[in-house]
Amino acid sequence: MSLSFQDKLLSGTEHYAIFVDDNATDEEAKKVISVLVESSPCIIPQLIEVISKLSLKGNRAIRCFWCLDYALNNLKSNNILLGNSKLYSLCYYQLCCWVKKNGTLNKNNWVKNRLNRLRLYDLESTGSNSGKAYQKPKVAVIVTGQLRGEGDSLPSVRDFLEGTNYSIFFNVWDKYGFRAPAANALSLNHLRRLFDDSFVDLLQEYQVDFETYNGTFGVTDFLQSKKAESADLKSYFSGQEVQVHVEPEEGFEKRFDALLNRLSSFHADEGGFAKPSNMLKMLYMNYLSLEQIKKSVESFDYILRVRPDFIINPHHNCCELIQNVNLDDVVITDEWHGEISDQFALSSKKNMITYLELFSFLEKAEAPLLDITNLSKPHKRLTDYFIFNELRVLPIDDLRKGFDLSLKLSIEKHQEVIRKSEQYKQHKAPESMKQFIERYLSL
Incomplete structure (x- = not known):
């Protein structure tokens, strides 16, 4: 590639040319993008805005995504964007809109996977607590969602909390999750x-x-x-403070019809578990838990939120994580296929209060904040919410041992x-x- 062409790119007059030049190789494109982002990170939103008007298709669309993906990853790896998460979120919001418009997602799953994965913060060092004098941590444990058969999951939560002072707050739906046998196809x-x-x-x-x-x-x-029973849940945590709230599931969609319609306008109903109503139910339960602990929240150091079917790997311990990770700085989550999971979160009470307020945020938010991305299933909106609130995330890929998939007789x-x-x-x-x-x- 000639220097004059690169100079034109650096001047900003034709910084989109690399995406439409069939003679440029991938390596040449990579070099130009590298020079661009290192010289001026703020050029990326402009770059996305310009190329979004080009209606690129096919290989050119893939190259466009690949180059911008490289640019954002380069910025993140050099810690240029860590101090400005909202710029990072804006860049990905624009990129998501462009990918959606050009249909790139449907043809290339790697685009979606790469996009979601890159939105996570890579934390090599989190600022350990190991130098602090040890005190038995006080943890508010929030268990929210639909019970699916808690025979293995709740004992794993109890074992994970060994060595802490904890109280349990359940907010669960009245109906158990049940995966009905399929006629003539039962394994x-x-x-x-x-x-x-x-x-x-x-x-x-x-x-x-x-x-x-x-x-x-x-x-x-x-x-x-089968209905959720307070006594059944309390039996797993003998000797601990346990509060149980059972919420009627019937009528939820009607009650929040207006909000669901707003969400559905951005997120197509994919059926199964990918429905906006399921996502909203999860967030609503988190909101109820926040209301439940408000009077006592100051007495806790940390908050753990876990789904009632989540089985925690026995080689992890809450005290060890608290000692080794500065939870004032990060939120620990489970990792699910390279993305942030919505099933487990542990952090300081300040960070977790923000986490639990997502339902309230959605009630008040207007576009474009409401429509950050629809490239992943509705549950993954949590990732964008973290970035918007500048919450750093540490995903741990082996926190989960498995799930209690159904109520068992x-x-x-x-x-x-x-x-x-x-x-x-x-x-x-x-x-x-x-x-x-x-x-x-x-x-």
């Missing part, structure tokens, strides 16, 4: 999420059709009717459901499963 692994292994093993041994069995005894009806409760059924009392169970039933009830 054994799915059944093991709902029932004990001995039941599934006996189904195989006696070759009993689950749909016929379920039609006779209605065991999934029992699971679907214990052997004792399962046997009780069978014995109380009219079909069992009146000996009306099909002949093909009588031996199976008697064997299971004898366990």
Whole structure:
């Protein structure tokens, strides 16, 4: 590439030319962008604004994204943008709008993945607390969301908190999360999420059709009717202060219809778990938790928010994280496919109050703040909110051991459901499963 061409770029008169020059190689483009951003970081918003008007398609669109991606990553790696997160957020907001307009996302998943990943802060050093005199940390533990079967997740939270002074604040929906069996396509692994292994093993041994069995005894009806109970949740944290609020889920969409319509105008309903209503439910529960702890928040040093189905890896400990990470400076989150996860967050109470206020922020925000990006599923709006509020993030990729995917029926409760059924009392169970039933009830 000639120096005169590079000089023209540096002058700002044709800084978009590299994206439309078919003769320029990727390396040449990379060099020009490198010189541009090092000489003037503030040129990036102008650069994005100019190229967004070019309606680039295909390979030129990919090159445009790739060069701007390189520029922003270069700025971040040199810590140029760490002191100006709102400029960083603005750059990505513009870039997201451009990618959406040009349809680049649909054809190239790596564009979405790279974009989301680069928005995280890479923290090599966080300013350890290890030099401070140790005091037993006081932690407010906020558990919010839909219960899905907390048999493994809540004990993992309890073990994670060993060595701290903590209080638990539950805000959960009244209905349990339940993944219903799919007709004619039920895998054994799915059944093991709902029932004990001995039941599934006996189904195989006696070759009993689950749909016929379920039609006779209605065991999934029992699971679907399960409601959140305060006593059940408190039993996992004996001896600790535990507050439980159970929120009715029915009528939520109607209650927040106006806000959901605003969100839906920016985020298409992708179905499944990617619905704006699900995202808003999560944030609303966080908001309720903040209201719940307001009177006592000053008595805590840190706040942990965790989803009720999140199983914490046993080799992590809350005290160790607090000792090794300056939580006045960062928010620790779980990492999910290179992105910030919405399932776990630990930080100082000041940072976490901001975290928990996202629902209130969305209630008041207008475009463009409301529409920061729709390149990822609605839950990932949290990333943009962190950047907007200049909250530094430390994602840890092995915090999560797994999830409690569904409410699970214990052997004792399962046997009780069978014995109380009219079909069992009146000996009306099909002949093909009588031996199976008697064997299971004898366990």
